Amino acid sequence: MRRTGHTAAVLGAAAMLFTVATPSAGAAAPPPRIDLRVLVVDDGGPATAAIAAELDGAGTPYTSVDLSRDDRPVIDAAFLSDTVGGRPRAKYQAVVLPNDNPFGTGSAEMTALVAYEKTFAIPQVDAYTYARPEVGLDQPANGGYSGSLDGARAEVTAAGKAGPFGYLEGAVPFEDNAPTVSESYAHAAKPAPGADFTTYVDVPLPGSAGRGSLVGEYRHDGRRELVVTFVYNRHQQQFRLLARGIVGWLTQDVRIGASRNYFAVHVDDVFAADDRWDSQLNCTPGDVDCPPGQGEADSIRMTADDARYATQWSRSQDFTLDMVFNGGGSELYKEENAGSDPLAQQLAADKSAYRWVNHTYNHPFLGCVQDVSAVPWSCAKNPDGSTRYVSRTEIAGQIRDNRQWAERTGLPLVNAELVTGEHSGLKVLPQQPDDNPNLGPALADNGVTSLASDNSRDREQRKVGPALTVPRHPMNIFYNAGRTADQIDEYNWIYSRSADGGSGICETAANSTCLPEPLDPATGYADYVVPLESRIALGHVLSNDPRPHFIHQSNLAEDRIAYPVLDRVLNEYAALYADSAPLVNLRQRDIGAELRDRATWNTAVKAGRVTAYRIGDTVTVQAPSGARVPATMPAGTRQNLLLGTEAFGTPYAGTVSGWVAAGLLQDRVSLTLPTGPAAATARADKSEPVRRTAPLMPLPPGVRTRVPYGVTG
Numbered sequence: 001m002r003r004t005g006h007t008a009a010v011l012g013a014a015a016m017l018f019t020v021a022t023p024s025a026g027a028a029a030p031p032p033r034i035d036l037r038v039l040v041v042d043d044g045g046p047a048t049a050a051i052a053a054e055l056d057g058a059g060t061p062y063t064s065v066d067l068s069r070d071d072r073p074v075i076d077a078a079f080l081s082d083t084v085g086g087r088p089r090a091k092y093q094a095v096v097l098p099n100d101n102p103f104g105t106g107s108a109e110m111t112a113l114v115a116y117e118k119t120f121a122i123p124q125v126d127a128y129t130y131a132r133p134e135v136g137l138d139q140p141a142n143g144g145y146s147g148s149l150d151g152a153r154a155e156v157t158a159a160g161k162a163g164p165f166g167y168l169e170g171a172v173p174f175e176d177n178a179p180t181v182s183e184s185y186a187h188a189a190k191p192a193p194g195a196d197f198t199t200y201v202d203v204p205l206p207g208s209a210g211r212g213s214l215v216g217e218y219r220h221d222g223r224r225e226l227v228v229t230f231v232y233n234r235h236q237q238q239f240r241l242l243a244r245g246i247v248g249w250l251t252q253d254v255r256i257g258a259s260r261n262y263f264a265v266h267v268d269d270v271f272a273a274d275d276r277w278d279s280q281l282n283c284t285p286g287d288v289d290c291p292p293g294q295g296e297a298d299s300i301r302m303t304a305d306d307a308r309y310a311t312q313w314s315r316s317q318d319f320t321l322d323m324v325f326n327g328g329g330s331e332l333y334k335e336e337n338a339g340s341d342p343l344a345q346q347l348a349a350d351k352s353a354y355r356w357v358n359h360t361y362n363h364p365f366l367g368c369v370q371d372v373s374a375v376p377w378s379c380a381k382n383p384d385g386s387t388r389y390v391s392r393t394e395i396a397g398q399i400r401d402n403r404q405w406a407e408r409t410g411l412p413l414v415n416a417e418l419v420t421g422e423h424s425g426l427k428v429l430p431q432q433p434d435d436n437p438n439l440g441p442a443l444a445d446n447g448v449t450s451l452a453s454d455n456s457r458d459r460e461q462r463k464v465g466p467a468l469t470v471p472r473h474p475m476n477i478f479y480n481a482g483r484t485a486d487q488i489d490e491y492n493w494i495y496s497r498s499a500d501g502g503s504g505i506c507e508t509a510a511n512s513t514c515l516p517e518p519l520d521p522a523t524g525y526a527d528y529v530v531p532l533e534s535r536i537a538l539g540h541v542l543s544n545d546p547r548p549h550f551i552h553q554s555n556l557a558e559d560r561i562a563y564p565v566l567d568r569v570l571n572e573y574a575a576l577y578a579d580s581a582p583l584v585n586l587r588q589r590d591i592g593a594e595l596r597d598r599a600t601w602n603t604a605v606k607a608g609r610v611t612a613y614r615i616g617d618t619v620t621v622q623a624p625s626g627a628r629v630p631a632t633m634p635a636g637t638r639q640n641l642l643l644g645t646e647a648f649g650t651p652y653a654g655t656v657s658g659w660v661a662a663g664l665l666q667d668r669v670s671l672t673l674p675t676g677p678a679a680a681t682a683r684a685d686k687s688e689p690v691r692r693t694a695p696l697m698p699l700p701p702g703v704r705t706r707v708p709y710g711v712t713g
Helices: 004-016 046-058 106-119 158-162 235-252 306-316 327-336 342-349 392-407 438-445 484-495 524-541 562-576 587-605 676-682
Strands: 034-035 038-042 062-066 081-084 087-090 093-096 124-126 145-148 155-158 171-173 185-188 197-204 211-220 222-227 263-270 321-325 355-358 452-456 465-476 551-552 611-615 618-622 629-633 638-640 643-647 651-652 655-660 669-672
Touching: 034 327, 038 046, 046 235, 081 106, 087 106, 087 342, 093 106, 093 235, 093 263, 106 222, 124 235, 158 197, 171 235, 185 197, 185 211, 211 235, 222 235, 235 524, 306 342, 327 342, 327 392, 355 392, 392 438, 452 587, 465 587, 484 524, 524 562, 587 629, 618 629, 629 669
Parallel strands: 034 087, 038 062, 038 093, 093 124, 124 222, 263 321, 263 551, 321 355, 452 465, 465 551
Antiparallel strands: 034 611, 081 087, 145 185, 155 171, 155 197, 197 211, 211 222, 611 618, 618 669, 629 655, 638 643, 638 669, 651 655
């Protein structure tokens, strides 16, 4: 877990906390109350906004002061601290500034902040500042560098690995997504002579064997600053890699809020067959995008060999796929093939390698009754002009019949989970602006409480009857493509200008961008689609986003075009992160619970109904009834109960974190931070890979450990 150096610095700062405010000789001052809230001073720049977004995503309370507003509060002593019950109170545990002094030389506000940070040992992050002696660095002109870092490879130093960035393997690659655009400007410099400066992330300096700091800690005048000298935004991979460490340093690993890296992949239409794209008609015969009677349907379906490959792949990557299945597809195949379905037999034999999710028996559209006499389709109407919907009986039967087929086949199901075909039943614009009113009652008939939705159309979790939706990210690997040639032909049709032989849709669609030129059929998939789709998916992974991604069984058949994208996501993640920060691979129901708890918590935080503070080694959190608290704490933290204590959280990235609620007959959460010899042992340097040491506590269900298949941790 590589926290020894960082923890020592934290404990040293904590010791300062409890000794600096002594009112008189011989009288011990009470330890101050430190509110677990971050002060973000915002100048409108992307770096400050990125850190605020990281706090938002984790559920960490913060107060933002917008420097551009005339009615903003003045940052003075009263704004920063006061006294509660005779005890000094620091209203903020940490400060984020857009640079080391956004108020200007001689500012009374900066003077107040400096005094506050000294008095309460409050750390400060300079979100993006120029390298110079005032922040502990030499001028870039003295052997350093100022300029673009597009495509550069920065590294976490030994001090960074022992400190706030120990969850990384070491490399911090900078993106270079547009060769004609400068994406990352930086000032890389060596520590100034005599400065107490520790570099955490550095980069080679051009023209020399030296390295220059990009992120480092500057200690001076009784204060600690984290100095960041490259500009970034919330979406760039280099920030996403470092964000956890920046916030960890900022909060001294004692904070409300938690984040992890999630990745789940649903494979839809398993046992069914998907219609193939027709490169001549530029539509999919058998589906609603082709006029009736045009072309002949040509189906794509996995084989038993494809199933064996999927199992081997899953084991080699130590990654569990969610098989979203239609049992009726297998029965139809049997009818057409002498009563035998080798695919179903193989997948049933390997059933424990996957999670299984009900996708209805034979994948009908469960929203309005579709009128497909023209393209695009429309909703059929009743005689009175109202929309004709698929009935409650039909929806409930599709759910029930598929569940019963799974029971007969021996597939393990969580009956609460459902993915309808094409997310049908839920609203779909422009044809069906409302949910099918029969959907909710049919879900209730079958005890469904977790319902998948399409994140591109319906991003927010919402309630449908008894169920909460789980938005899923669609991957741009087409359902009607089993071969690379199919994928590229359709991709070019959608994303090329009409002058280049494409549909021209990209020229008018608000959310689309045209290709500079059509992709090469031979190289376009590997050279363009795979890097793009894996980068998008990895971006979700690194953004504390638990929403699953979805592809289709056709993408695991024929050319098996999904695997290069999935391999790239998993392999790049493994190269970037240490074993202490494994991917978390949750099933649909658990993802829904995570999203639900986040929504409840964020509502409470935004309403000002959360109070959290630290006094000495005790953290106290008061929140509304029913709101579970996300928290991240040092290893060895315990929750105080009415009778005794219990361990808090599960290990992740060198800390322990998780959701916690007040104990029986308690109205608040109370945690005790580790102290003394036992805590020192728990904080010992875990520089060896996790698989070679016993974990402090079991990892939570669904965590991908990257231990080779067949080897126990």
